[in-house]
Amino acid sequence: MSFSQARKVFPKPWASKWERFFVAFFASAFFFHMGHLLLGVQIELFWGIAGYNFAFVLSMFLLPLLTGVIVGLIYGWGGKWLAHFPPLVVLSVDYYMTSKTGAPEGASLIPLMWWGFFVILNMEFCAMGGVFGEILLKRWYGSMDLPGTADYAPADGESLPCDEEE
Numbered sequence: 001m002s003f004s005q006a007r008k009v010f011p012k013p014w015a016s017k018w019e020r021f022f023v024a025f026f027a028s029a030f031f032f033h034m035g036h037l038l039l040g041v042q043i044e045l046f047w048g049i050a051g052y053n054f055a056f057v058l059s060m061f062l063l064p065l066l067t068g069v070i071v072g073l074i075y076g077w078g079g080k081w082l083a084h085f086p087p088l089v090v091l092s093v094d095y096y097m098t099s100k101t102g103a104p105e106g107a108s109l110i111p112l113m114w115w116g117f118f119v120i121l122n123m124e125f126c127a128m129g130g131v132f133g134e135i136l137l138k139r140w141y142g143s144m145d146l147p148g149t150a151d152y153a154p155a156d157g158e159s160l161p162c163d164e165e166e
Helices: 017-039 054-075 085-101 112-141
Strands: none
Touching: 017 054, 017 085, 054 085, 054 112, 085 112
8 A cells, every 4th residue: 555545635615716705805895894983993084193092003903904814714725915905995995085075174184105004004914814814724724725725736746656667
C-alpha cells in the first residue's frame, strides 16, 4: 500500500464564487452601514474636536475589523481582497450624499484628502478582519479544505507517477 493512494477530498463551496461575492459584499456593506448608524458617526462631517469620541474610535477600528471578519467567513479563501470594498462604497456614498444635501448645523464637510485618509484606514482594518475571517475558516476546515480552495490547490497536490527504473 502506497501513501500516494490517499487523496484529499475538497468540500464543495456552498455557492459559486460570484454568489459568495455578492452575498459577502452586500451583507458586510449592510453591517458596516448599520454600525455607523447605530454608533451615530458620520466620518464625512467635522463637528470639532468633540466629534472624535469613543464611538468614532469604534467606527474607525473595531467596526471595519468585524466587517472584514464577516467578509472572510462568507466569501472564504480570498475574502481579504474583497474586504477592501464595502467601506469604500459605503463611505463614498455617504460623502457624496452629504456633499449634495449639505452639512447639518454646527458641522462642516471634511476635506476630501482628510476623508480619503479615513477611508483608507477603514479599508485596511477591514482587510485585516478579512484575514482573521480566513484564519477562522482555516481553523474550522483545515489548511486546504477551505470552501473555494479546490481551484487553488498546490501543483504538487496530486501524486506523481512512479519513475520507471532503467
